[in-house]
Every structure is written in structure tokens, then in C-alpha cells.
Amino acid sequence: xxxxxxxxxxxxxxxxxxxxxxxxxxxxxxxxxxxxxxxxxxxxxxxxxxxxxxxxxxxxxxxxxxxxxxxxxxxxxxxxxxxxxxxxxxxxxxxxxxxxxxxxxxxxxxxxxxxxxxxxxxxxxxxxxxxxxxxxxxxxxxxxxxxxxxxxxxx
Amino acid sequence: xxxxxxxxxxxxxxxxxxxxxxxxxxxxxxxxxxxxxxxxxxxxxxxxxxxxxxxxxxxxxxxxxxxxxxxxxxxxxxxxxxxxxxxxxxxxxxxxxxxxxxxxxxxxxxxxxxxxxxxxxxxxxxxxxxxxxxxxxxxxxxxxxxxxxxxxxxxxxxxxxxxxxxxxxxxxxxxxxxxxxxxxxxxxxxxxxxxxxxxxxxxxxxxxxxxxxxxxxxxxxxxxxxxxxxxxxxxxxxxxxxxxxxxxxxxxxxxxxxxxxxxxxxxxxxxxxxxxxxxxxx
Numbered sequence: 001x002x003x004x005x006x007x008x009x010x011x012x013x014x015x016x017x018x019x020x021x022x023x024x025x026x027x028x029x030x031x032x033x034x035x036x037x038x039x040x041x042x043x044x045x046x047x048x049x050x051x052x053x054x055x056x057x058x059x060x061x062x063x064x065x066x067x068x069x070x071x072x073x074x075x076x077x078x079x080x081x082x083x084x085x086x087x088x089x090x091x092x093x094x095x096x097x098x099x100x101x102x103x104x105x106x107x108x109x110x111x112x113x114x115x116x117x118x119x120x121x122x123x124x125x126x127x128x129x130x131x132x133x134x135x136x137x138x139x140x141x142x143x144x145x146x147x148x149x150x151x152x153x154x155x
Numbered sequence: 156x157x158x159x160x161x162x163x164x165x166x167x168x169x170x171x172x173x174x175x176x177x178x179x180x181x182x183x184x185x186x187x188x189x190x191x192x193x194x195x196x197x198x199x200x201x202x203x204x205x206x207x208x209x210x211x212x213x214x215x216x217x218x219x220x221x222x223x224x225x226x227x228x229x230x231x232x233x234x235x236x237x238x239x240x241x242x243x244x245x246x247x248x249x250x251x252x253x254x255x256x257x258x259x260x261x262x263x264x265x266x267x268x269x270x271x272x273x274x275x276x277x278x279x280x281x282x283x284x285x286x287x288x289x290x291x292x293x294x295x296x297x298x299x300x301x302x303x304x305x306x307x308x309x310x311x312x313x314x315x316x317x318x319x320x321x322x323x324x325x326x327x328x329x330x331x332x333x334x335x336x337x338x339x340x341x342x343x344x345x346x347x348x349x350x351x352x353x354x355x356x357x358x359x360x361x362x363x364x365x366x367x368x369x370x371x372x373x374x375x376x377x378x379x380x381x382x383x384x385x386x387x388x389x390x391x392x393x394x395x396x397x398x399x400x401x402x403x404x405x406x407x408x409x410x411x412x413x414x415x416x417x418x419x420x421x422x423x424x425x426x427x428x429x430x431x432x433x434x435x436x437x
Binding site (some may be wrong): 051093096097100108109112113115116119120121122124127128131132133 | 186
């Protein structure tokens with residue numbers, strides 16, 4: 001397989017076994033992969049554990065766009081970024097986990113910015129439900145029970 | 156405790172430092188973890204290091220009641236000062252809840268007095284101290300400059316001199332007699348931090364001082380030619396002033412690199428006189 005592969009191409013294998021052929025310049029936007037390539041401890045196929053095919057495809061799409069558009073206007077890239085990260089919370093968190101684990105700084109920055117945008121302008125109650133929903137028990141048992149009771153603005 | 160359940164805390168922190176400063180009070184009320192995190196000094200430091208700190212201009216500004224008819228009347232009726240915030244990047248304005256001592260703070264800051272005068276040997280000699288009413292204190296190039304002002308008995312007759320306290324040698328430098336070209340109120344004199352120059356508004360112009368020489372940098376826009384307040388931050392200069400006494404106060408920002416002016420739009424409520432202010436990085 002590796003012999004038939006063009007030069008400067010790498011294969012990334014997702015946690016569920018799907019393979020993606022990616023130019024090396026794009027793949028090394030992940031610092032973790034860059035380190036592996038530089039240390040030559042990677043063959044042409046690099047396993048990307050903890051990241052499934054769906055998310056990996058998205059990360060590659062983002063890196064490709066950022067690699068290609070170096071000469072493009074910064075505003076175009078910004079529009080792409082804001083559209084790219086505008087996803088549901090679950091996909092967003094999966095992407096953040098992947099970007100953090102694979103150390104893709106540009107993607108992580110754009111994603112974290114999006115989370116901050118989601119928090120912006122929301123009421124305390126709304127933020128608690130949306131972002132701390134899983135910790136409802138903790139909130140209820142803490143002294144915030146009174147806050148929640150007083151703060152019932154379901155906007 | 157997890158800051159954002161589902162994400163590692165270091166990533167959650169990366170999200171929290173990206174919240175605009177005006178959302179901090181809401182975010183602090185979300186839970187104890189967020190409150191503790193936002194109140195930590197490291198949080199602000201992290202924000203600054205990541206280039207996310209926002210420059211905010213804090214002003215002690217006269218309140219304007221938009222319901223009153225003529226502007227002059229609005230100003231003279233009852234001068235109430237409030238602390239107001241402005242983010243010059245986004246054009247965000249807000250008024251903080253009244254501080255009980257705000258009027259007093261404004262008075263003290265505007266009538267700032269400095270009792271300094273260097274002795275012959277460069278040390279402060281109490282015998283030769285003279286008061287400088289309405290002087291301007293500017294920290295510039297490692298020295299604390301006290302510019303102009305007048306002795307109390309010379310009511311309003313500003314001096315042209317200035318003196319500087321060197322923080323490294325802990326001594327007062329000799330008085331520079333001709334520091335200002337004109338004997339005038341020095342309230343608009345500010346330090347340009349990165350450009351290593353002093354700036355000041357005079358006769359409808361912005362002047363820059365480098366190596367003790369004042370030069371005209373650019374003309375002031377007509378709407379602010381009577382400058383009340385000037386500050387600088389990150390290569391920009393903000394001037395708040397009016398066309399003439401009694402007119403509403405407008406704000407203009409000049410880019411110090413190309414001397415280009417842009418108007419900073421402000422609602423009617425934010426057109427009162429500015430007593431003093433400062434620039435904060437949050």
C-alpha cells in the first residue's frame with residue numbers, strides 16, 4: 001500500500017478503521033501527528049485513536065481549507081471558520097476533544113471561540129441548563145437551589 | 156469539579172477566557188467553579204497572554220438626560236457624574252451603577268495637586284516644595300513626570316515647566332523650564348506607551364513630543380477641537396471633546412501609525428463632559 005502512495009501523502013486511520021489519504025502538509029497541522037512524523041516513529045499509516053471517521057473527516061476538511069487558503073483573504077477564512085464550527089453541542093464537543101487530543105491549535109481556537117459565543121448573551125439559568133445540564137444534581141444540592149428558584153426566566 | 160462537563164478543564168478554560176468582559180458577571184453567577192476561575196488573577200493573565208484582553212476606557216463622565224430639550228440646559232441643570240465604560244473596538248458603551256463617592260472622586264482627580272520641587276541636589280527638599288494645582292502627572296519612559304500647574308496663589312496662571320522623578324535613581328531630575336511651548340492647562344497630555352512619545356492637544360491640533368520638541372501631528376476633527384480628555388492604548392489615541400463649550404462631547408480615535416481619524420459613535424446619553432478616565436486591559 002505504502003509503495004503505491006504518492007510522496008508526501010499520509011494515511012490516517014480513524015478509531016473505527018476508516019482510512020483517509022491526506023497530504024502531509026495538512027496532516028502535520030496536528031502537532032501530535034507532526035511530532036510522530038518528525039520522530040519517524042510513524043509508518044505511512046497513522047492511527048488516530050479516540051477519533052471516529054465522521055469527526056476525523058471534519059477535522060481534515062478544516063485543515064485542508066486552512067492549508068489552501070493561506071493566500072486567500074483572512075475574512076473568507078473567518079467566514080469559513082464561523083460556519084464550520086456552527087454545529088450542535090455534541091458534535092462541537094467531539095470536535096473539541098479531537099482537536100485537543102491531536103493538538104490542532106487553529107481548530108481548537110475557533111471551536112473555543114464558538115463555545116464562548118454560545119455562552120455570550122445567555123441568562124445564568126440558560127447557561128446552567130445548556131452547559132451544566134449533566135450536573136443538575138450538583139446544582140440542586142448546592143446553595144444555588146435558591147438562585148434557580150428565584151431566577152426562573154425561561155427565555 | 157468540571158468547568159464544562161464533557162470537556163477537559165484546560166479546554167473549558169480556553170472557552171471561558173474568550174467570553175467578553177461584560178459577560179463576566181453573568182458567567183460568575185453560573186456556578187462556584189466558574190466564579191472561582193474567573194476571579195483568579197491567572198485567568199486575566201491567561202486572557203492577556205492569549206491576546207484576548209480587551210482594552211476598555213473607563214470614564215468619570217457627566218450624565219446627560221436625553222429627555223431635556225436643549226443641550227446646554229441638559230448640562231447645566233444638574234451635573235451628575237457616573238463611571239462609564241467604553242469598548243472602542245466594538246463601540247460598546249455602558250454606565251456602571253452610581254458610586255456614592257463618584258462626584259468626590261471626580262473632583263479630587265480634576266483638582267489634582269502635586270507638591271514637588273527638586274532641591275539643588277536632586278532630592279526632595281521640603282523647604283523648597285511648591286504646590287502645583289491642576290498639574291498633570293504622566294508616567295513616561297520610566298519617569299514620573301509632573302507637568303505644568305500653578306501655585307495656589309497664582310490662580311489659573313499655568314506654568315510651562317515640568318519635572319520628573321526617576322524611579323531607578325529615586326531622585327528628581329532638574330526642572331525643565333520650557334517643557335511646554337505655551338502656558339496652558341496640561342490636562343490632555345498623555346504618554347503614548349509604545350511610540351515612546353508624549354501627546355497633547357493644543358489649538359485644535361494633536362501635538363507629539365519627542366526629545367523635548369513639540370510637533371504638530373494632526374489637526375483635531377472639528378467636533379472635538381475643544382478636547383476634554385485624551386488617552387492612548389495600543390497605538391491608538393482617543394480624544395473626547397466638544398466643538399465649543401456647551402456642545403455635546405463626541406469621541407474620535409486616531410491611529411498613531413497613519414494619523415487617520417475615525418469617529419467613535421456614542422448614544423446621546425454618552426455625550427456628557429468627561430472629567431477624567433483611564434484605559435484598562437481586561
